[in-house]
Amino acid sequence: MEHAQAAYQRSEDVCINDLAKLRSVGRETWEAGLGQSRRHRINAHEVLFYEGDTAERLYEVVSGVIMLYKLLPDGRRQVVYIVREGDMLGFSRHSEYDCTAEALTDTELVVIEAREAEASAQMQSHINKCLLLQMENLHEHTVLLGRKSALERVSTFLMSLVPNRGGNGCEGPAEEGRPDTRTVVLSMTRQEIADYLGLTIETVSRVVSQLKKRGLIKVEKQDSIHIANICGICQLTGIH
Amino acid sequence: MEHAQAAYQRSEDVCINDLAKLRSVGRETWEAGLGQSRRHRINAHEVLFYEGDTAERLYEVVSGVIMLYKLLPDGRRQVVYIVREGDMLGFSRHSEYDCTAEALTDTELVVIEAREAEASAQMQSHINKCLLLQMENLHEHTVLLGRKSALERVSTFLMSLVPNRGGNGCEGPAEEGRPDTRTVVLSMTRQEIADYLGLTIETVSRVVSQLKKRGLIKVEKQDSIHIANICGICQLTGIH
DNA sequence: CGCCACCTTGAGTTTACTCAAGTTTTGTGG
DNA sequence: CCACAAAACTTGAGTAAACTCAAGGTGGCG
Numbered sequence: 001m002e003h004a005q006a007a008y009q010r011s012e013d014v015c016i017n018d019l020a021k022l023r024s025v026g027r028e029t030w031e032a033g034l035g036q037s038r039r040h041r042i043n044a045h046e047v048l049f050y051e052g053d054t055a056e057r058l059y060e061v062v063s064g065v066i067m068l069y070k071l072l073p074d075g076r077r078q079v080v081y082i083v084r085e086g087d088m089l090g091f092s093r094h095s096e097y098d099c100t101a102e103a104l105t106d107t108e109l110v111v112i113e114a115r116e117a118e119a120s121a122q123m124q125s126h127i128n129k130c131l132l133l134q135m136e137n138l139h140e141h142t143v144l145l146g147r148k149s150a151l152e153r154v155s156t157f158l159m160s161l162v163p164n165r166g167g168n169g170c171e172g173p174a175e176e177g178r179p180d181t182r183t184v185v186l187s188m189t190r191q192e193i194a195d196y197l198g199l200t201i202e203t204v205s206r207v208v209s210q211l212k213k214r215g216l217i218k219v220e221k222q223d224s225i226h227i228a229n230i231c232g233i234c235q236l237t238g239i240h
Numbered sequence: 241m242e243h244a245q246a247a248y249q250r251s252e253d254v255c256i257n258d259l260a261k262l263r264s265v266g267r268e269t270w271e272a273g274l275g276q277s278r279r280h281r282i283n284a285h286e287v288l289f290y291e292g293d294t295a296e297r298l299y300e301v302v303s304g305v306i307m308l309y310k311l312l313p314d315g316r317r318q319v320v321y322i323v324r325e326g327d328m329l330g331f332s333r334h335s336e337y338d339c340t341a342e343a344l345t346d347t348e349l350v351v352i353e354a355r356e357a358e359a360s361a362q363m364q365s366h367i368n369k370c371l372l373l374q375m376e377n378l379h380e381h382t383v384l385l386g387r388k389s390a391l392e393r394v395s396t397f398l399m400s401l402v403p404n405r406g407g408n409g410c411e412g413p414a415e416e417g418r419p420d421t422r423t424v425v426l427s428m429t430r431q432e433i434a435d436y437l438g439l440t441i442e443t444v445s446r447v448v449s450q451l452k453k454r455g456l457i458k459v460e461k462q463d464s465i466h467i468a469n470i471c472g473i474c475q476l477t478g479i480h
Numbered sequence: 481c482g483c484c485a486c487c488t489t490g491a492g493t494t495t496a497c498t499c500a501a502g503t504t505t506t507g508t509g510g
Numbered sequence: 511c512c513a514c515a516a517a518a519c520t521t522g523a524g525t526a527a528a529c530t531c532a533a534g535g536t537g538g539c540g
Contacts, residue, residue, distance in 0.1 A: 072388075072478055073480060078386040080382045093372035093373055099379055124365070124368065125364070128367065129333070131371040132331055135371065135375065135378070136338045138382065139308075139338055139339060142310075143312065145438060146318040147312060147318045150527075150528065189485095190487060190488095191486085197386075200530080202488080202489085202531095203528060203529075205489080209489080221537090222538095238312055389496095390496065431519095442519095446496090446520080461505085
């Protein structure tokens with residue numbers, strides 16, 4: 001199942017270690033504390049909730065990937081966040097969700113009633129950690145949308161799918177001579193990637209083709225890209 | 241003092257009422273709970289902390305305006321958030337700040353030691369509220385950066401300086417025949433606005449000139465714009 | 481095997497950018 | 511209070527990056 005792998009990958013500069021940390025003070029702890037913790041499964045492309053829906057529940061992603069997006073009245077869409085394993089969604093300051101949540105892959109969730117979350121200190125602390133993580137990711141994505149070129153955006157996106165690389169704590173290639181290589185699963189269509197990166201589908205496609213021509217990547221399936229030279233892609237992200 | 245007014249203005253769709261709410265469950269409550277709550281003043285253009293500094297303190301803005309920004313190695317800058325009265329800054333997931341914080345105006349802050357914040361449940365709840373507010377603002381700004389035209393960006397920015405207008409809960413003009421008018425203080429240079437909106441200084445200047453020519457605004461001082469037709473500007477934000 | 485959704489590529493256009501003057505505003509010292 | 515300098519802003523001309531529109535290609539699934 002390809003999504004099992006995708007679920008371990010984090011956007012931006014968050015690595016597997018961070019997620020492990022999140023989990024360790026997370027579900028196992030607070031799940032026991034709550035009266036009942038329901039599980040919920042949804043299929044790829046199903047909507048979990050719509051912008052404007054009454055916000056009664058929080059969710060933690062156990063496996064799979066969810067995107068949060070907002071629409072403008074004329075149909076323009078912006079994907080504002082990608083929620084991966086260990087991360088949460090459904091936060092709301094008012095009584096309503098501010099984004100629509102749609103599954104990119106088949107997804108398993110833990111459902112948390114907002115009332116219960118408020119009552120549990122452990123839960124509050126866990127929510128806090130997720131909010132801080134999301135804030136940092138959003139800040140980084142703001143830089144991407146405000147200041148990066150199409151090539152830099154797509155390269156940054158690809159690097160975000162490589163654990164332990166591309167962020168500020170980038171480790172560089174493991175060893176001299178070791179192949180600096182990895183296959184990443186996008187779990188998004190070109191249109192969804194475009195709406196995430198603030199580009200058009202054609203521009204995303206052209207940049208991917210360009211990276212292919214340069215020999216930096218191979219497109220194995222539409223959904224699956226082999227990065228032949230991770231450092232090479234990293235050099236294109238604008239952060240070096 | 242022009243900044244006293246600016247301090248009451250909120251970015252995005254947050255109105256004075258929201259801020260009043262934040263404050264009411266905020267400073268007065270937790271300030272009493274903490275051992276000592278220090279105040280700190282900084283002047284316009286002073287840096288409160290740099291990206292990468294050890295994150296030992298949180299701050300709440302009592303008066304004034306602070307911008308958070310990130311730099312790319314080649315000097316490109318993106319302002320990722322504008323912190324106004326009642327809002328907080330200095331959150332960090334790791335031990336380091338992820339953005340630089342620089343004062344746009346003379347600013348008064350409450351200083352909160354990170355350790356103390358962790359110990360106080362009231363403080364945690366207050367932080368949570370601020371994080372949720374900031375998340376919503378960031379989501380909205382993500383749409384602006386990813387999907388809006390220059391005209392829409394500048395119009396959205398101007399509307400964000402008009403309390404109770406321009407957001408989802410926009411009230412529309414108060415009464416038929418009442419002048420739909422307001423003077424807003426930018427408290428940012430054209431360059432800072434450009435770096436916030438993901439544009440160049442020239443583009444910001446051209447859009448402002450265009451709005452002036454159309455009779456929708458008057459530029460009273462560089463820093464102060466009279467909006468002659470609030471609804472007219474609101475129509476240009478892309479949210480209608 | 482053929483259809484449908486998704487993706488790619490090309491040609492032409494548009495928006496915002498860059499570069500280069502000029503102009504206005506602001507702040508300072510005489 | 512005025513003159514001057516520095517900073518900030520505006521405007522124009524030309525360019526480039528990404529967009530739109532339009533075919534055509536590819537691959538996954540019944």
